[in-house]
Amino acid sequence: MQVKSVRRSNPERTAEMRARLVAKARRLFVTHGYAATSTPSIVEAAGVTRGALYHHFADKQAIFRAVVEAESEAVAAAIAAADTPGLSARARLLAGAKAYVLAMQAQGRTRLLLIEGPAVLGRDTIREIEGRNGDASLKTGLEEAIAEGTLPRLPIEALTSLLSAMFERAAIDVAEGEPTDNVLAVIAQVLRGLATSEQKA
Protein backbone atom coordinates (compact mmCIF):
# COMPACT_ATOMS: atom_id res chain seq x y z
CA MET A 1 0.00 0.00 0.00
CA GLN A 2 0.91 3.61 -0.38
CA VAL A 3 3.52 2.64 -2.97
CA LYS A 4 2.55 5.26 -5.46
CA SER A 5 2.48 8.27 -3.18
CA VAL A 6 1.67 10.58 -6.02
CA ARG A 7 1.63 14.30 -5.55
CA ARG A 8 -1.82 15.18 -4.27
CA SER A 9 -3.33 18.40 -3.12
CA ASN A 10 -4.77 18.48 0.36
CA PRO A 11 -8.41 18.54 -0.73
CA GLU A 12 -7.71 15.45 -2.81
CA ARG A 13 -6.03 13.68 0.09
CA THR A 14 -8.93 14.51 2.36
CA ALA A 15 -11.56 13.27 -0.05
CA GLU A 16 -9.69 10.07 -0.81
CA MET A 17 -8.93 9.30 2.80
CA ARG A 18 -12.48 9.94 3.93
CA ALA A 19 -13.88 7.80 1.14
CA ARG A 20 -11.41 5.04 1.92
CA LEU A 21 -12.23 5.04 5.63
CA VAL A 22 -15.97 5.14 4.97
CA ALA A 23 -15.74 2.23 2.52
CA LYS A 24 -13.73 0.06 4.88
CA ALA A 25 -15.90 0.99 7.84
CA ARG A 26 -19.04 0.17 5.89
CA ARG A 27 -17.93 -3.38 5.27
CA LEU A 28 -17.06 -3.92 8.93
CA PHE A 29 -20.25 -2.30 10.24
CA VAL A 30 -22.29 -4.49 7.90
CA THR A 31 -20.58 -7.75 8.78
CA HIS A 32 -20.03 -7.31 12.52
CA GLY A 33 -22.40 -4.54 13.52
CA TYR A 34 -21.61 -1.16 15.04
CA ALA A 35 -20.73 -2.23 18.57
CA ALA A 36 -18.50 -5.11 17.48
CA THR A 37 -16.57 -2.94 15.04
CA SER A 38 -13.58 -1.32 16.71
CA THR A 39 -11.84 1.76 15.42
CA PRO A 40 -8.51 -0.14 15.37
CA SER A 41 -10.08 -2.66 13.01
CA ILE A 42 -11.32 0.11 10.74
CA VAL A 43 -7.99 1.86 10.44
CA GLU A 44 -6.20 -1.46 10.05
CA ALA A 45 -8.42 -2.26 7.08
CA ALA A 46 -7.65 1.16 5.63
CA GLY A 47 -3.92 0.83 6.25
CA VAL A 48 -3.65 3.91 8.44
CA THR A 49 -3.67 4.69 12.15
CA ARG A 50 -6.37 5.92 14.45
CA GLY A 51 -4.90 9.38 14.21
CA ALA A 52 -6.14 9.60 10.66
CA LEU A 53 -9.63 8.48 11.59
CA TYR A 54 -9.97 10.93 14.44
CA HIS A 55 -8.59 13.68 12.28
CA HIS A 56 -11.43 13.30 9.80
CA PHE A 57 -14.24 12.23 12.12
CA ALA A 58 -15.17 13.56 15.54
CA ASP A 59 -15.87 10.15 17.00
CA LYS A 60 -16.94 6.62 16.13
CA GLN A 61 -20.54 7.68 15.68
CA ALA A 62 -19.48 10.30 13.14
CA ILE A 63 -17.97 7.78 10.74
CA PHE A 64 -20.97 5.53 11.16
CA ARG A 65 -23.15 8.47 10.31
CA ALA A 66 -21.08 9.15 7.20
CA VAL A 67 -21.64 5.53 6.14
CA VAL A 68 -25.38 5.84 6.73
CA GLU A 69 -25.61 9.12 4.86
CA ALA A 70 -23.84 7.70 1.82
CA GLU A 71 -26.16 4.71 1.91
CA SER A 72 -29.23 6.86 2.17
CA GLU A 73 -28.17 8.95 -0.77
CA ALA A 74 -27.62 5.85 -2.87
CA VAL A 75 -31.15 4.68 -2.09
CA ALA A 76 -32.62 8.08 -2.86
CA ALA A 77 -30.79 8.16 -6.18
CA ALA A 78 -32.05 4.71 -7.15
CA ILE A 79 -35.62 5.69 -6.35
CA ALA A 80 -35.38 8.98 -8.19
CA ALA A 81 -34.01 7.14 -11.22
CA ALA A 82 -36.97 4.77 -11.20
CA ASP A 83 -39.63 7.45 -10.85
CA THR A 84 -42.14 7.46 -13.66
CA PRO A 85 -44.21 10.63 -13.80
CA GLY A 86 -47.43 10.66 -15.72
CA LEU A 87 -48.91 7.69 -13.96
CA SER A 88 -51.78 7.87 -11.53
CA ALA A 89 -50.84 8.78 -8.00
CA ARG A 90 -51.57 5.28 -6.79
CA ALA A 91 -49.54 3.66 -9.55
CA ARG A 92 -46.64 5.95 -8.79
CA LEU A 93 -46.85 5.05 -5.11
CA LEU A 94 -46.72 1.36 -5.93
CA ALA A 95 -43.86 1.87 -8.37
CA GLY A 96 -42.01 3.92 -5.78
CA ALA A 97 -42.49 1.25 -3.14
CA LYS A 98 -41.16 -1.39 -5.50
CA ALA A 99 -38.16 0.74 -6.40
CA TYR A 100 -37.49 1.31 -2.69
CA VAL A 101 -37.64 -2.37 -1.83
CA LEU A 102 -35.34 -3.24 -4.70
CA ALA A 103 -32.90 -0.46 -3.90
CA MET A 104 -32.72 -1.66 -0.32
CA GLN A 105 -31.47 -5.09 -1.39
CA ALA A 106 -27.87 -3.96 -1.68
CA GLN A 107 -25.74 -5.92 0.76
CA GLY A 108 -26.18 -4.75 4.36
CA ARG A 109 -28.39 -1.83 3.46
CA THR A 110 -31.35 -2.85 5.60
CA ARG A 111 -29.10 -3.47 8.56
CA LEU A 112 -27.41 -0.09 8.23
CA LEU A 113 -30.47 2.03 7.55
CA LEU A 114 -33.27 0.19 9.33
CA ILE A 115 -31.79 -1.79 12.21
CA GLU A 116 -28.58 -0.28 13.51
CA GLY A 117 -29.05 3.26 12.25
CA PRO A 118 -32.02 4.12 14.45
CA ALA A 119 -30.46 2.44 17.48
CA VAL A 120 -27.02 4.00 17.12
CA LEU A 121 -27.89 7.48 15.86
CA GLY A 122 -31.38 7.79 17.25
CA ARG A 123 -34.63 7.96 15.36
CA ASP A 124 -34.51 11.73 15.09
CA THR A 125 -31.14 11.74 13.41
CA ILE A 126 -32.10 8.97 11.02
CA ARG A 127 -35.22 10.87 10.10
CA GLU A 128 -33.13 13.96 9.51
CA ILE A 129 -30.90 11.97 7.15
CA GLU A 130 -33.57 9.94 5.40
CA GLY A 131 -36.50 12.23 5.94
CA ARG A 132 -35.52 14.79 3.39
CA ASN A 133 -35.36 11.99 0.85
CA GLY A 134 -37.71 9.08 1.30
CA ASP A 135 -40.60 10.11 3.48
CA ALA A 136 -40.86 13.56 1.98
CA SER A 137 -41.63 12.28 -1.50
CA LEU A 138 -43.93 9.62 -0.11
CA LYS A 139 -45.82 12.26 1.81
CA THR A 140 -46.29 14.50 -1.20
CA GLY A 141 -47.36 11.51 -3.25
CA LEU A 142 -49.99 10.67 -0.69
CA GLU A 143 -51.13 14.27 -0.50
CA GLU A 144 -51.57 14.34 -4.25
CA ALA A 145 -53.57 11.13 -4.15
CA ILE A 146 -55.81 12.59 -1.45
CA ALA A 147 -56.17 15.81 -3.41
CA GLU A 148 -57.24 13.99 -6.56
CA GLY A 149 -59.69 11.96 -4.51
CA THR A 150 -58.17 8.53 -5.07
CA LEU A 151 -57.28 8.28 -1.40
CA PRO A 152 -59.59 9.00 1.54
CA ARG A 153 -58.84 11.87 3.86
CA LEU A 154 -56.63 10.46 6.58
CA PRO A 155 -54.16 12.11 8.95
CA ILE A 156 -51.27 12.62 6.56
CA GLU A 157 -48.47 12.26 9.10
CA ALA A 158 -49.78 9.00 10.49
CA LEU A 159 -50.57 7.67 7.02
CA THR A 160 -47.10 8.46 5.74
CA SER A 161 -45.41 6.96 8.76
CA LEU A 162 -47.41 3.73 8.79
CA LEU A 163 -47.03 3.15 5.06
CA SER A 164 -43.31 3.83 5.14
CA ALA A 165 -43.04 1.39 8.04
CA MET A 166 -44.70 -1.17 5.81
CA PHE A 167 -42.29 -0.47 2.99
CA GLU A 168 -39.32 -0.71 5.32
CA ARG A 169 -40.46 -4.05 6.67
CA ALA A 170 -41.01 -5.20 3.12
CA ALA A 171 -37.39 -4.39 2.33
CA ILE A 172 -36.20 -6.29 5.40
CA ASP A 173 -38.34 -9.31 4.64
CA VAL A 174 -37.10 -9.51 1.07
CA ALA A 175 -33.52 -9.16 2.27
CA GLU A 176 -34.20 -12.08 4.62
CA GLY A 177 -35.49 -14.32 1.86
CA GLU A 178 -39.19 -13.54 1.46
CA PRO A 179 -40.08 -13.48 -2.25
CA THR A 180 -40.37 -9.96 -3.58
CA ASP A 181 -43.67 -10.78 -5.26
CA ASN A 182 -45.22 -11.71 -1.92
CA VAL A 183 -44.50 -8.44 -0.19
CA LEU A 184 -45.38 -6.43 -3.28
CA ALA A 185 -48.69 -8.26 -3.55
CA VAL A 186 -49.55 -7.24 0.00
CA ILE A 187 -48.45 -3.66 -0.60
CA ALA A 188 -50.46 -3.45 -3.79
CA GLN A 189 -53.51 -4.79 -2.02
CA VAL A 190 -53.18 -2.33 0.84
CA LEU A 191 -52.83 0.61 -1.54
CA ARG A 192 -55.75 -0.62 -3.63
CA GLY A 193 -57.85 -1.14 -0.52
CA LEU A 194 -57.06 2.31 0.78
CA ALA A 195 -58.10 3.81 -2.50
CA THR A 196 -61.35 1.97 -3.06
CA SER A 197 -62.90 1.91 0.39
CA GLU A 198 -64.78 5.05 1.20
CA GLN A 199 -64.07 6.98 4.37
CA LYS A 200 -66.50 5.89 7.05
CA ALA A 201 -68.20 2.53 7.12
Added chain:
Amino acid sequence: MQVKSVRRSNPERTAEMRARLVAKARRLFVTHGYAATSTPSIVEAAGVTRGALYHHFADKQAIFRAVVEAESEAVAAAIAAADTPGLSARARLLAGAKAYVLAMQAQGRTRLLLIEGPAVLGRDTIREIEGRNGDASLKTGLEEAIAEGTLPRLPIEALTSLLSAMFERAAIDVAEGEPTDNVLAVIAQVLRGLATSEQKA
Protein backbone atom coordinates in the same frame (compact mmCIF):
# COMPACT_ATOMS: atom_id res chain seq x y z
CA MET B 1 -29.81 -0.26 52.15
CA GLN B 2 -29.58 -3.83 53.17
CA VAL B 3 -30.45 -2.80 56.73
CA LYS B 4 -33.04 -5.44 57.28
CA SER B 5 -31.08 -8.46 56.10
CA VAL B 6 -33.91 -10.78 56.91
CA ARG B 7 -33.46 -14.51 56.82
CA ARG B 8 -34.13 -15.59 53.27
CA SER B 9 -33.85 -18.89 51.51
CA ASN B 10 -31.59 -19.02 48.52
CA PRO B 11 -34.37 -19.26 45.94
CA GLU B 12 -35.89 -16.16 47.48
CA ARG B 13 -32.59 -14.32 47.40
CA THR B 14 -32.07 -15.28 43.79
CA ALA B 15 -35.52 -14.20 42.70
CA GLU B 16 -35.32 -10.91 44.57
CA MET B 17 -31.84 -10.09 43.37
CA ARG B 18 -32.64 -10.90 39.76
CA ALA B 19 -35.81 -8.84 39.88
CA ARG B 20 -33.95 -5.99 41.53
CA LEU B 21 -31.17 -5.99 38.97
CA VAL B 22 -33.60 -6.25 36.08
CA ALA B 23 -35.69 -3.37 37.42
CA LYS B 24 -32.70 -1.09 37.92
CA ALA B 25 -31.20 -2.06 34.58
CA ARG B 26 -34.48 -1.40 32.83
CA ARG B 27 -34.56 2.19 34.01
CA LEU B 28 -31.00 2.80 32.90
CA PHE B 29 -31.41 1.09 29.53
CA VAL B 30 -34.52 3.16 28.89
CA THR B 31 -33.00 6.48 29.85
CA HIS B 32 -29.48 6.12 28.44
CA GLY B 33 -29.73 3.28 25.95
CA TYR B 34 -27.92 -0.05 25.97
CA ALA B 35 -24.46 1.08 24.93
CA ALA B 36 -24.36 4.02 27.32
CA THR B 37 -25.45 1.91 30.28
CA SER B 38 -22.47 0.40 32.07
CA THR B 39 -22.62 -2.63 34.31
CA PRO B 40 -21.04 -0.61 37.14
CA SER B 41 -23.92 1.86 36.93
CA ILE B 42 -26.45 -0.98 37.07
CA VAL B 43 -24.99 -2.62 40.15
CA GLU B 44 -24.50 0.76 41.81
CA ALA B 45 -28.20 1.46 41.37
CA ALA B 46 -28.97 -1.94 42.84
CA GLY B 47 -26.58 -1.46 45.75
CA VAL B 48 -24.44 -4.51 44.97
CA THR B 49 -21.23 -5.26 43.10
CA ARG B 50 -20.62 -6.59 39.65
CA GLY B 51 -19.98 -9.99 41.16
CA ALA B 52 -23.70 -10.30 41.85
CA LEU B 53 -24.65 -9.30 38.34
CA TYR B 54 -22.26 -11.71 36.68
CA HIS B 55 -23.38 -14.45 39.04
CA HIS B 56 -26.96 -14.19 37.80
CA PHE B 57 -26.37 -13.21 34.17
CA ALA B 58 -23.86 -14.52 31.69
CA ASP B 59 -23.05 -11.11 30.25
CA LYS B 60 -24.44 -7.65 29.67
CA GLN B 61 -26.59 -8.85 26.80
CA ALA B 62 -28.17 -11.46 29.06
CA ILE B 63 -29.55 -8.91 31.51
CA PHE B 64 -30.75 -6.76 28.64
CA ARG B 65 -32.49 -9.81 27.25
CA ALA B 66 -34.12 -10.43 30.64
CA VAL B 67 -35.42 -6.86 30.59
CA VAL B 68 -36.78 -7.29 27.09
CA GLU B 69 -38.41 -10.62 27.92
CA ALA B 70 -40.18 -9.18 30.94
CA GLU B 71 -41.36 -6.27 28.83
CA SER B 72 -42.61 -8.53 26.08
CA GLU B 73 -44.55 -10.65 28.54
CA ALA B 74 -46.17 -7.57 30.01
CA VAL B 75 -47.32 -6.51 26.55
CA ALA B 76 -48.62 -9.97 25.76
CA ALA B 77 -50.56 -10.05 29.01
CA ALA B 78 -52.13 -6.67 28.34
CA ILE B 79 -53.23 -7.76 24.89
CA ALA B 80 -54.57 -11.07 26.10
CA ALA B 81 -56.56 -9.25 28.79
CA ALA B 82 -58.11 -7.00 26.16
CA ASP B 83 -59.06 -9.76 23.76
CA THR B 84 -62.76 -9.92 23.05
CA PRO B 85 -63.79 -13.17 21.41
CA GLY B 86 -67.09 -13.36 19.60
CA LEU B 87 -66.42 -10.41 17.36
CA SER B 88 -65.76 -10.66 13.67
CA ALA B 89 -62.21 -11.47 12.70
CA ARG B 90 -61.66 -7.96 11.38
CA ALA B 91 -63.05 -6.32 14.50
CA ARG B 92 -60.85 -8.50 16.65
CA LEU B 93 -57.84 -7.53 14.60
CA LEU B 94 -58.61 -3.86 15.05
CA ALA B 95 -59.22 -4.30 18.76
CA GLY B 96 -55.99 -6.24 19.07
CA ALA B 97 -54.07 -3.53 17.27
CA LYS B 98 -55.52 -0.89 19.55
CA ALA B 99 -54.69 -2.93 22.64
CA TYR B 100 -51.15 -3.38 21.35
CA VAL B 101 -50.62 0.30 20.68
CA LEU B 102 -51.95 1.20 24.12
CA ALA B 103 -49.93 -1.48 25.88
CA MET B 104 -46.77 -0.20 24.18
CA GLN B 105 -47.20 3.24 25.72
CA ALA B 106 -45.57 2.25 28.98
CA GLN B 107 -42.46 4.33 29.55
CA GLY B 108 -39.56 3.22 27.35
CA ARG B 109 -41.35 0.19 25.98
CA THR B 110 -41.04 1.14 22.32
CA ARG B 111 -37.37 1.89 22.74
CA LEU B 112 -36.68 -1.43 24.43
CA LEU B 113 -38.75 -3.67 22.20
CA LEU B 114 -38.68 -1.91 18.84
CA ILE B 115 -35.52 0.18 18.62
CA GLU B 116 -32.72 -1.21 20.75
CA GLY B 117 -33.95 -4.77 21.06
CA PRO B 118 -33.51 -5.70 17.40
CA ALA B 119 -30.16 -3.92 17.18
CA VAL B 120 -28.69 -5.37 20.38
CA LEU B 121 -30.09 -8.89 20.34
CA GLY B 122 -30.65 -9.29 16.63
CA ARG B 123 -33.91 -9.62 14.79
CA ASP B 124 -33.97 -13.38 15.10
CA THR B 125 -33.72 -13.30 18.88
CA ILE B 126 -36.34 -10.61 19.19
CA ARG B 127 -38.65 -12.61 17.01
CA GLU B 128 -38.03 -15.65 19.19
CA ILE B 129 -39.00 -13.61 22.26
CA GLU B 130 -41.91 -11.71 20.79
CA GLY B 131 -42.87 -14.11 18.07
CA ARG B 132 -44.45 -16.67 20.30
CA ASN B 133 -46.66 -13.90 21.63
CA GLY B 134 -47.54 -11.07 19.32
CA ASP B 135 -47.08 -12.17 15.75
CA ALA B 136 -48.39 -15.67 16.38
CA SER B 137 -51.82 -14.47 17.45
CA LEU B 138 -51.88 -11.88 14.68
CA LYS B 139 -51.07 -14.55 12.14
CA THR B 140 -53.84 -16.89 13.33
CA GLY B 141 -56.26 -13.97 13.35
CA LEU B 142 -55.40 -13.18 9.77
CA GLU B 143 -55.67 -16.82 8.77
CA GLU B 144 -59.12 -16.99 10.30
CA ALA B 145 -60.16 -13.87 8.46
CA ILE B 146 -58.93 -15.35 5.19
CA ALA B 147 -60.66 -18.63 5.96
CA GLU B 148 -63.98 -16.93 6.60
CA GLY B 149 -63.56 -14.95 3.40
CA THR B 150 -63.39 -11.47 4.93
CA LEU B 151 -59.79 -11.09 3.82
CA PRO B 152 -58.39 -11.83 0.36
CA ARG B 153 -55.90 -14.64 -0.11
CA LEU B 154 -52.51 -13.09 0.36
CA PRO B 155 -49.12 -14.57 1.33
CA ILE B 156 -49.72 -15.03 5.03
CA GLU B 157 -46.12 -14.51 6.14
CA ALA B 158 -45.72 -11.27 4.25
CA LEU B 159 -49.14 -10.04 5.28
CA THR B 160 -48.47 -10.74 8.95
CA SER B 161 -45.07 -9.11 8.83
CA LEU B 162 -46.16 -5.95 7.03
CA LEU B 163 -49.21 -5.44 9.22
CA SER B 164 -47.23 -5.99 12.41
CA ALA B 165 -44.68 -3.48 11.12
CA MET B 166 -47.54 -1.02 10.76
CA PHE B 167 -48.72 -1.69 14.29
CA GLU B 168 -45.23 -1.29 15.66
CA ARG B 169 -44.76 2.03 13.92
CA ALA B 170 -48.14 3.09 15.22
CA ALA B 171 -46.96 2.40 18.76
CA ILE B 172 -43.78 4.39 18.18
CA ASP B 173 -45.64 7.33 16.66
CA VAL B 174 -48.09 7.50 19.55
CA ALA B 175 -45.22 7.30 22.03
CA GLU B 176 -43.65 10.24 20.18
CA GLY B 177 -46.77 12.37 20.42
CA GLU B 178 -48.95 11.46 17.46
CA PRO B 179 -52.59 11.29 18.57
CA THR B 180 -53.76 7.73 19.08
CA ASP B 181 -56.90 8.40 17.08
CA ASN B 182 -54.87 9.33 14.02
CA VAL B 183 -52.88 6.12 13.82
CA LEU B 184 -55.92 4.02 14.69
CA ALA B 185 -57.88 5.71 11.93
CA VAL B 186 -55.23 4.74 9.42
CA ILE B 187 -55.05 1.19 10.74
CA ALA B 188 -58.82 0.84 10.62
CA GLN B 189 -58.87 2.11 7.08
CA VAL B 190 -56.16 -0.29 5.96
CA LEU B 191 -57.93 -3.26 7.54
CA ARG B 192 -61.25 -2.20 6.07
CA GLY B 193 -59.67 -1.70 2.68
CA LEU B 194 -58.02 -5.07 2.76
CA ALA B 195 -61.30 -6.70 3.61
CA THR B 196 -63.54 -5.00 1.07
CA SER B 197 -61.38 -4.93 -2.01
CA GLU B 198 -61.53 -8.11 -3.97
CA GLN B 199 -58.38 -9.94 -4.97
CA LYS B 200 -57.36 -8.87 -8.43
CA ALA B 201 -58.27 -5.55 -9.96
Added chain:
DNA sequence: ACTTGCATGCAGGCTGCCTGTTTGTTAAAT
Protein backbone atom coordinates in the same frame (compact mmCIF):
# COMPACT_ATOMS: atom_id res chain seq x y z
C1' DA C 1 12.49 32.30 -6.52
C1' DC C 2 13.02 31.79 -1.80
C1' DT C 3 12.00 31.51 2.80
C1' DT C 4 9.21 32.47 6.51
C1' DG C 5 5.09 31.23 9.00
C1' DC C 6 0.88 28.88 9.53
C1' DA C 7 -2.48 25.17 8.56
C1' DT C 8 -3.44 20.52 7.44
C1' DG C 9 -2.79 15.39 7.50
C1' DC C 10 -1.53 11.92 10.10
C1' DA C 11 1.29 8.77 13.58
C1' DG C 12 1.89 7.08 18.14
C1' DG C 13 1.26 7.04 22.85
C1' DC C 14 -1.48 7.96 27.20
C1' DT C 15 -5.53 7.78 30.22
C1' DG C 16 -9.65 6.32 31.90
C1' DC C 17 -13.33 3.22 31.49
C1' DC C 18 -15.63 -1.03 30.63
C1' DT C 19 -16.39 -5.96 30.03
C1' DG C 20 -15.64 -10.62 31.25
C1' DT C 21 -12.99 -13.78 34.30
C1' DT C 22 -11.07 -15.55 38.35
C1' DT C 23 -10.25 -15.97 43.05
C1' DG C 24 -11.78 -15.49 47.70
C1' DT C 25 -15.36 -15.25 51.52
C1' DT C 26 -19.77 -15.95 53.74
C1' DA C 27 -24.06 -18.16 54.34
C1' DA C 28 -27.33 -21.69 53.19
C1' DA C 29 -28.44 -26.55 51.92
C1' DT C 30 -27.79 -31.60 52.60
Added chain:
DNA sequence: ATTTAACAAACAGGCAGCCTGCATGCAAGT
Protein backbone atom coordinates in the same frame (compact mmCIF):
# COMPACT_ATOMS: atom_id res chain seq x y z
C1' DA D 1 -19.25 -31.45 58.13
C1' DT D 2 -19.11 -30.97 53.28
C1' DT D 3 -20.71 -29.12 49.58
C1' DT D 4 -22.80 -25.67 46.98
C1' DA D 5 -24.88 -21.21 46.06
C1' DA D 6 -24.55 -16.03 46.56
C1' DC D 7 -21.88 -12.49 46.37
C1' DA D 8 -17.32 -9.41 46.78
C1' DA D 9 -13.06 -7.94 45.06
C1' DA D 10 -9.17 -7.96 42.40
C1' DC D 11 -7.28 -8.88 37.63
C1' DA D 12 -6.59 -8.89 32.59
C1' DG D 13 -7.33 -7.43 28.26
C1' DG D 14 -9.41 -4.06 24.94
C1' DC D 15 -11.32 0.18 23.36
C1' DA D 16 -12.58 5.21 22.84
C1' DG D 17 -11.14 9.71 22.92
C1' DC D 18 -7.42 13.05 23.56
C1' DC D 19 -2.98 15.05 23.03
C1' DT D 20 1.56 15.75 21.38
C1' DG D 21 4.76 15.70 17.72
C1' DC D 22 6.33 15.43 12.99
C1' DA D 23 5.96 16.07 8.03
C1' DT D 24 3.92 17.96 4.22
C1' DG D 25 1.07 21.43 1.73
C1' DC D 26 0.09 26.27 1.25
C1' DA D 27 0.13 31.43 1.23
C1' DA D 28 2.46 35.83 1.75
C1' DG D 29 6.18 38.82 1.91
C1' DT D 30 10.65 40.11 -0.02
